[in-house]
Amino acid sequence: MYALKVTRxxxxxxxxxTVVRDADFAESSPTRGCMIIKPWxxxxxxxxxxxxxxxxxxxxxxxxxxxxxxxxxxxxxxxxHVEGFAKEMAVVTHHRLKAIDGTLKPDPEAELTEPLIIRPTSETIIGDAFSKWIKSYRDLPLKMNQWxxxxxxxMRTRLFLRTAEFLWQEGHTAHVDEADAMEETMLALEMYRSVVEEVMAIPVVCGEKPENERxxxxxxxxxxxxxxxDGKALQAGTSHYLGTHFAEAQNIRYQDKDGGMSLAHTTSWGTSTRLIGGMIMTHGDDDGMRTPPxxxxRQIVVVPMLRNKPEDDELKQYCKALVAELNKGSALGSPMRAYVDEKDARPADKRWDWVRRGAPLICEIGPRDAAxxxxxxxxxxxxREGDKIKSHTLSRSDFVAQAPGLLEAMQKELFDxxxxxxxxxxxxxxxxxxDIEKYYGTEDEDGEFKGWARVQWSRPTGAALEEVGTRLKxxxxxxxxxxxAQPKSFGPCIFTxxxxxxxxxxxRAY
Amino acid sequence: MYALKVTRxxxxxxxxxTVVRDADFAESSPTRGCMIIKPWxxxxxxxxxxxxxxxxxxxxxxxxxxxxxxxxxxxxxxxxHVEGFAKEMAVVTHHRLKAIDGTLKPDPEAELTEPLIIRPTSETIIGDAFSKWIKSYRDLPLKMNQWxxxxxxxMRTRLFLRTAEFLWQEGHTAHVDEADAMEETMLALEMYRSVVEEVMAIPVVCGEKPENERxxxxxxxxxxxxxxxDGKALQAGTSHYLGTHFAEAQNIRYQDKDGGMSLAHTTSWGTSTRLIGGMIMTHGDDDGMRTPPxxxxRQIVVVPMLRNKPEDDELKQYCKALVAELNKGSALGSPMRAYVDEKDARPADKRWDWVRRGAPLICEIGPRDAAxxxxxxxxxxxxREGDKIKSHTLSRSDFVAQAPGLLEAMQKELFDxxxxxxxxxxxxxxxxxxDIEKYYGTEDEDGEFKGWARVQWSRPTGAALEEVGTRLKxxxxxxxxxxxAQPKSFGPCIFTxxxxxxxxxxxRAY
Structure with missing residues (x-):
């Protein structure tokens, strides 16, 4: 009765x-293509x-x-840049509503002289500020970020993976030359790898996008x-070396050490709430989400098995004391995040709520445990062991002592x-x-697993690259x-x- | 040469x-009425x-x-609600741009069937979700917040105090009855008082707004x-008991314990980046900002007095070791936030940067200090002591030991x-x-200080209240x-x- 209504x-x-909705991650909103992100x-x-x-x-x-x-x-x-984004821009044209024939409408007298765009990304407005702030090589590098x-x-949206509005961080930097800007570009990529692999437990492959995917x-x-x-790829973060394109477009110039004027080299890089979708599709199972510790x-959730009996108070006290003790300790570099679920609901329902959300350790404490x-x-x-839920029992002091190690091990197990x-x-x-056609071209049943392929190419450009794209598409x-990581020697290009x-x-990709 | 160009x-x-700009708080942006918030x-x-x-x-x-x-x-x-906000709403009407006669314009074929409003506040969309989520008294209270x-x-904007876009948190809650909702309303107000007084060191008066200011x-x-x-008042946070108005408008009903259906009572409450403006106008002086620790x-900023000489390296090491030691300690409940300013600039310029920003303790370490x-x-x-900058010297170990106490004392001094x-x-x-007319009605020179007045009234409503508003305006x-805090007995109303x-x-107020 508690299982998800559908398996992977x-x-x-x-x-x-189903996981996104049933595990309290998010739900669709009445605003088309936008989501309501919920507490978990x-x-x-x-x-x-x-x-x-x-x-x-x-x-x-x-x-x-x-x-x-x-x-x-x-x-x-x-x-x-504008060509890349013009087709998906939300445009603000008025700054006031007015009742017209009894209906609220944009007030024609409050039309903006210049429409405003809700940022799809902020290179243009940040570049404008950079052009004012950067005067000399002493002002470089300029390294900023915003959340x-x-x-x-x-047009086609899916919770977290592709939504009209999303949350992200965007880094923007300016540098004296290509070498410094490239170092930054790779530094950002390494930060992304580090968080995604080491914290989200999602293994990734770092590499450069082809020309047509820039x-x-x-x-x-x-x-x-x-x-x-399902074997599909998810782009989990990108880092761009922008050369001097934006510097030229927005006049980001600095006086170099010899007194001449040079164009800055800029970078930008971003990660978004899309990663949450990636985490679910990496770690979820047929019972819901498994959240990396x-x-x-909440890393440890304690559900008191209350029965509306006089013993309940004592049981609650036992659970609270346990959680207080756990929160004093530390796992993964910070105090453990333990929590007693005191919600007015059936204990079994609460347990399954936390299974679906994927709280790493779920404790069910009954009067016998407390005693x-x-x-x-x-x-x-x-x-599970087979179909059965597998539970463990430890003395309270052993559990408190072992919890940090259990969490660390689970983090590693999920990554591995x-x-x-x-x-x-x-x-x-x-x-x-x-070979590619044979493997990927066979009739796909819905959901049939297809992995990735590692192939060699001659890195065609222009029309030849376009043709490659068409054949793959x-x-x-x-x-x-x-x-x-590239091989030492190469054979022939599979395309040319x-x-x-x-x-x-x-x-195949999201 | 380092003083602000104008005094209070x-x-x-x-x-x-001047303080906002020169102390790295924010600056105006090319988007009308919006600001760029800078690192400090x-x-x-x-x-x-x-x-x-x-x-x-x-x-x-x-x-x-x-x-x-x-x-x-x-x-x-x-x-x-809509009457209160319709005049200041940014309206999205199109979802795509198109080149028309060589100029990018909102694409007439991509006009939205229903315009979308950039949220001025979120009661309406959150209320809609509440109406779906709340089914029974067991779902209440529902207490949420968003940043x-x-x-x-x-129309007339000022950095932080009144900007077209601002950052804030908005709390929204639903409750079984008025008593519970009112308890929440007062709880939110008390949270605001606590942060604003105890953390921002800004003393406030808590109270209820008159009917016409709700x-x-x-x-x-x-x-x-x-x-x-300057004696003016700044509203630094508000908390609203919304009764059942929004619940009625959006059908937020729950099944009560007896099985009947009841309207929920809702609250909302908010604080914004406006508070930063209030903090500057409370604590700034003629040298810039004084930031409460x-x-x-950054609570302690160390400026090495580098002179482009061989001793510089040793001096830098001394400064870094000092900061590392300070960051291990703790003040005000968290590790101290100490920092070495290694920017490529003149030490005196750096010192004044931090004076303007108001870093609480600014250390200038020269070779003699290090030795x-x-x-x-x-x-x-x-x-300052008179016109002169007052500096102090302590042994390194004394400074490290005393820094937490110095920061705590400064926090209290600013509040007091x-x-x-x-x-x-x-x-x-x-x-x-x-009396009121005599005090406030005298010709105001620009910037003449006028405080507040505590007066008694009969709490008129409707047209009588409107008249009071007009007379005050x-x-x-x-x-x-x-x-x-109200007196025990009252005299006559000064208006009626x-x-x-x-x-x-x-x-007078911002």
Whole structure:
């Protein structure tokens, strides 16, 4: 009766929506394409923010906040950039409502002389500020970040993965030259890898995007790519070296040491609430979510097995004392986050709420545990033995002593499980395009698992690259990135037959 | 050469703008009425968020995130509410741009069927969700909060105090009855008082707003009011008991214990980046800002007096070791926030940067300090003795030992100074409207100090209250609130001559 209404194998997309909704992550809102993020989803985003923000600061960036609305003319300055975003911009045209024939409408007398765009990303308005702030090489590097909401009007939306509004951080930096800007671009990518792998327990492949998948206006785009349980890739973070494109468009120049004027080299990089969707599709199982301990807003949840009897008070006291003791300790570098669920609901319902959310350790304490000084608990990442729920019992002092170690082990187990899946599902044996067609071109039952392929190519550009894209698209494939780790020698390009120069990953993707 | 270009006495509004800009708080943006919040301002807002968020969670609220955009029709449901906000709403009407005659314009084919409003506040969309989530008395109270940006199209804007876009938190709760909702309303007000007085060191008066100053749609509005150094009042936070107005408009009903259906009673409450403006106008002096230690992103800033000489390296090491030692300690409940300013700039310029920002303790360490194992520092809140900067020297170990106490003392000194000003400038001797006219009606030189007045009234309503408003407005006055602490007996109302029932505060206000 408590199981999810659908399993991953039955219908992966439907399973995903079910987990998001039933595990208190988010729900659709009456505003088209936008979501309401609920406490467990929000708590996970806040954990991500803490971890990412710390790394951003420790590497010398400072937080700013720029306006939500950007004048339309700012976008027109960088042609590729505006082309990339114009089709999905929310446009503010009026600043007042008025009752017209009894109905509230935008007041025609309050039309803006220049429309304002809800930021889809902030390069243009931040670049404008950089052009004012940067005068000399002494002002460089300028390294900033902001946490913000952005809007891209998507036609087909899915909670967390693709929503019209999403939350993100966007880093923007300016540097004296390419070398310094490239170092920053790679530093940001490494920060992303670190948080996503070490905190979210999602293994990724770092690499460079091909020319046709670059951020609009970038010289080079790097990404971290994660494999979901249905074999699809999810781009989990991107870092862009923008060259001098935005500096030219917005006149970001500095006086160099010799007194001459030079263009700054800029970067930008971002991660978003999309990662929460990626985490669910990496770690969820048929009982709901399994939240990595380092990301869990509540790591240990204690459910008192109350029975509306006189003993209840004593039981509650026992649970509260246990939680107080746990919160004094420390796991994963910070005090453990333990919590007693005192909600007015049936204990079994509460237990399943926390199973679905994926609280790492769920303790169910009954009068017998309290009397015996014990703790009965389940480990969410290994919930079942066969079909049965597997529970463990320890003395209270042993549980308190072992909890940090249990959480650390679960963090590692979740990562290892996902890493093994990633490693096992990147095919290196598809050495011709015919092989690719054979593997990916076979009739797909809904949800049939297809992994990634590691193939070699000659890195064509322009029309030739476009043709590659078309051939892949016919198989619903895209190039994810060219991984940092490259082979020492190359065979022929699977697309052109010419000598290959690079290994790339191809996959179906979100 | 380092002084601000204007003093408080010369021109208070101009002084305020100068501090905001020169102390790295914020600057105007190219988007009309919106600001760019810079690192020191952002760091202070983040400190506020930490302190407020902790209290919000500890009192049983959970964080959500609701959409930025609200369908226009949602506002039409509560008549007073929409009337209060319709004149300042930013309206999204299109979801795409298109090049028309070579110019990018909103695409006429991408006009929204229903315009979307950038939230000025979120009662309407959150109320809609409440109506779906709340089914039974067991679902109550429902206590949520969100941190968000909101937009109110103001015609005359001032950095932090009144901007078209601002950052805030908005709490929204639903309860079984008035008593429970009123308890929540007062709890929120007390959280605000606690953060504003104890962390921001700004003394406030808590009280209820008169009928004509209520939040649009509220039954009762409470505020905390602070006195700025020019004598004006700043509303620093508000908490609203909304009765069943929003519950009726949005059908928030629950099944009560007897099985009947009842309307929920709701509350909402908010504090915003406006508080940063209030903090500057409370604690700033003619050298810039004096940031209360509990709010300072950097509490102790060390400026090495580098001279481009070989000794510089040793000096830097000494400074870094000092900061590392300070950061291990703890003050005001968390590790001290100490920092070495290694920027490539003249030490004297750096010192004045930190004086303007108001870092509480600023250490200037020269080779002689390093050699002697000493720390030379200034206390920002008592920077000068006469015209001269007053510096202190302690041995390094004494400084490390005393720093937490120094910071705590400065926090108290700033609060006490502001509290003494507040207490000294609320006049209780203006017992007739003629007295009020005489005091406030005299020709105002720009910047002449006028405090507040505590007067008694009969609490008129409707047209009589409107008349009171008009009479006060002629003197540029408003009623701030009816303080919680009320006298035991009353004389006549200064407006109507009838027996008074309440004491209220009147003041000029931001």
């Amino acid at each position: 194998a039955e219908d992966f997309p439907e399973w995903y929506q 989803g929000m708590g996970i985003w806040e954990r991500f923010q803490q971890e990412m923000d710390r790394r951003i600061r420790e590497t010398g960036h400072e937080n700013y906040y720029f306006p939500l609305l950007i004048p339309l003319s700012f976008f027109a300055k960088e042609a590729e 913000a909401n952005v809007m891209r009007w998507e 951020f609009p206006g970038a010289d080079r785009t790097y990404s971290i790519e994660a494999m979901m349980q 380092a990301m869990a807003p 015996g000084g014990n703790v009965t608990f389940i480990k969410r990442n290994m919930l 499980e996902a890493k093994a899946r990633l490693d096992a599902n990147i095919r290196g044996d598809l050495t011709s395009f015919a 016919a198989l619903k494939l895209t190039i994810r990135n060219a991984p940092m 037959g010419q000598p290959a120069v690079e290994e790339i990953l191809i996959a | 006495a010369e021109d208070f509004p101009e002084w305020y703008q 301002g952002m760091g202070i807002w983040e400190r506020f968020q930490q302190e407020m968020d902790r209290r919000i969670r500890e009192t049983g609220h959970e964080n959500y995130y609701f959409p930025l955009l609200i369908p226009l029709s949602f506002f039409a449901k509560e008549a007073e 968000a940006n909101v937009m109110r199209w103001e 939040f649009p749609g509220a039954d009762r509005t409470y505020s905390i009011e602070a006195m700025m150094q 509990a709010m300072a992103p 002697g194992g000493n720390v030379t520092f200034i206390k920002r809140n008592m920077l 100074e502001a509290k003494a000003r507040l207490d000294a400038n609320i006049r209780g001797d203006l017992t007739s409207f003629a 002629a003197l540029k006055l408003t009623i701030r609130n009816a303080p919680m 001559g009838q027996p008074a029932v309440e004491e209220i505060l009147i003041a």
